[in-house]
Amino acid sequence: MSATKHDYHMLEREFVEGDESIRALCRRHGIKSWSSVSAFAKKNVWEDKRVEFRRMLVVKQNEAVSKKMAEGRAEKVAKALDDALMVSNKALFTFLDSLEDRWVTSPETGKQFLIPAQVIEASDFVKIFDRIMVLNGQPTKREAHMGLSLSGDIENAPVELLRDVISLARERGVQSGPSGGSSPLPRIEGARKVN
Numbered sequence: 456m457s458a459t460k461h462d463y464h465m466l467e468r469e470f471v472e473g474d475e476s477i478r479a480l481c482r483r484h485g486i487k488s489w490s491s492v493s494a495f496a497k498k499n500v501w502e503d504k505r506v507e508f509r510r511m512l513v514v515k516q517n518e519a520v521s522k523k524m525a526e527g528r529a530e531k532v533a534k535a536l537d538d539a540l541m542v543s544n545k546a547l548f549t550f551l552d553s554l555e556d557r558w559v560t561s562p563e564t565g566k567q568f569l570i571p572a573q574v575i576e577a578s579d580f581v582k583i584f585d586r587i588m589v590l591n592g593q594p595t596k597r598e599a600h601m602g603l604s605l606s607g608d609i610e611n612a613p614v615e616l617l618r619d620v621i622s623l624a625r626e627r628g629v630q631s632g633p634s635g636g637s638s639p640l641p642r643i644e645g646a647r648k649v650n
Contacts, residue, residue: 461486463495470496471504536590543590550583 481489
């Protein structure tokens with residue numbers, strides 16, 4: 456048979472995707488001269504393509520297994536989160552009920568008695584709220600940063616005005632400064648020289 460009568464694309468696909476040798480592939484297709492197919496395969500790097508095909512199969516199998524495992528984990532995490540939210544909701548509603556006085560009837564005696572309301576401190580509420588924020592995937596801490604910014608030409612500003620601004624900033628720093636009561640503004644020792 457001449458080289459033009461062989462379906463090399465089909466032979467290549469079967470070789471790359473299969474396990475047969477070129478000789479066995481030719482025998483199965485009734486090709487007597489397997490050497491021409493072998494030469495064509497060598498020229499077109501069928502062996503390298505087979506190795507790459509097998510590598511890609513392993514990669515795809517690993518991806519499929521990983522995806523299935525990740526989906527399974529995601530389902531478990533979602534269920535655990537749903538369960539945690541359900542428990543937290545029940546606990547929250549039970550807690551809310553305990554914030555009011557209630558009359559309860561004793562099953563043994565039939566008498567009613569008062570269960571006084573639970574007193575909650577603000578710090579307790581903040582802790583509870585933080586836990587709810589965590590369950591909802593929200594940040595639990597919020598920070599505010601305040602500062603003083605002056606812009607413009609203050610070079611010719613009256614010295615007394617600048618002293619008043621610095622004094623006011625230092626007073627505010629002493630009252631609520633982040634650095635333990637001291638102002639972030641530097642103290643200049645001695646009198647300021649004015650040109």
